[in-house]
Amino acid sequence: MQRYFVAPEQMTETMVTITGDDVKHIVRVMRMKVGDEFICANGKLRTVRCEMTYFDETCVEAKIIEELSANAELPIEVTVAQGLPKGNKLEFVVQKGTELGAHSFIPFTAHRSVVKWNEKKANRQQTRLEKIAKEAAEQSHRDCLPIVTHVHSIEQLIQTFSTFDLVLVGFEESARMGEHHTFVKALRSLESGQSLLLLIGPEGGFAEEEIKKMTEAGATLCSFGPRILRTETASLYALAAISYHFELKR
């Protein structure tokens, strides 16, 4: 059944009101009619099955038939902070990371980021990434809509460390030196409901100075196995492993 995210205020006790691009998708692409059913999630863990009662060019209304229990969210809130990579890799990270259960994404300008975003580009990219996250969340049947923040500097990123239960940095040198146990120990130390910030460098990895600042601020360095992963693959490895550890092994 087709799925759509709506803002929390668009979902009352009994009704859902849909506006914006999704109206076109429901009416034109899916050609749904009054009486047809679809699923709506408010992005805050409330997911409902509903039946269309009215539509026009700008608005679809539907009555709620059934409250569905939310069960597609990772028990750990994982925020992926990705050093700005080249090309369309950030879109890839947001799309695949959303499928794999990430709670939020923070793009940040790392020392070795080749790409630079000015304010205008940063705003445009944020809107674009939010759209990609919404589509991926609908397709993968998420109950929460991942948050994509505005681009951060490394200093701004470090200031957020204290709001997380654990901060992990993917560090290529750890992989080269054969250190493969820190990530497992870190996951074992986490409990359901806790939050994890996962930092991934851009193509060239983190600069020494960045590693120093991050570890001084309490971050733990770790590897994701013996192979050297590209920047856009690292967070996906971590998210899949987190899902395996917390969702499948239980």
Add this chain to the structure above:
Amino acid sequence: MQRYFVAPEQMTETMVTITGDDVKHIVRVMRMKVGDEFICANGKLRTVRCEMTYFDETCVEAKIIEELSANAELPIEVTVAQGLPKGNKLEFVVQKGTELGAHSFIPFTAHRSVVKWNEKKANRQQTRLEKIAKEAAEQSHRDCLPIVTHVHSIEQLIQTFSTFDLVLVGFEESARMGEHHTFVKALRSLESGQSLLLLIGPEGGFAEEEIKKMTEAGATLCSFGPRILRTETASLYALAAISYHFELKR
């Protein structure tokens, strides 16, 4: 240090001979000179550090300085059989799957594959995917070069089942029905050195008839967590989880 794969016969006890596209990369792109060092792997678990002794337009020769111990291979040989997906998703699966440690890839024509390959296209695609695997294997510091086979039919694929220790099928319905333990049990049943065939359907998933044939031939159906993954993400989830289970938890 730069890495290159060579055919086993290009590596003797003491020397490596490089021919083909890599010569251009070494001489023109990297601008290496006699005396410069690089790493060579023969794709069969022998990896060496070597020093260039001679080059011309078509050939580079290097003497072996050090035998490196091979340690970047998954302890389980994982073959990813991917139902032909749309667009460039198969290239993506091979690139990322190679980074994540896959041993081989078998593209196959599934009932719901929209794309059809004739003989000419199949040959061209195989060559292209082999090139992608080689580049990804070099970049991720693999010691083995993943094999990409010619496209299989589902019947040909089923005939290979008996050559694997375990055959798993990613099945969306298992995810929907909340079955999340089979994959873990399957991994727990495997030991280092054993082989796993992982079957992933195309965009529309497997047809009922295919599921029937595969399970009758001994395959086990499993889910990769509670979220619905796109076809190109499923094998990456499985490979990351396998790495976590066999390489990190030890």
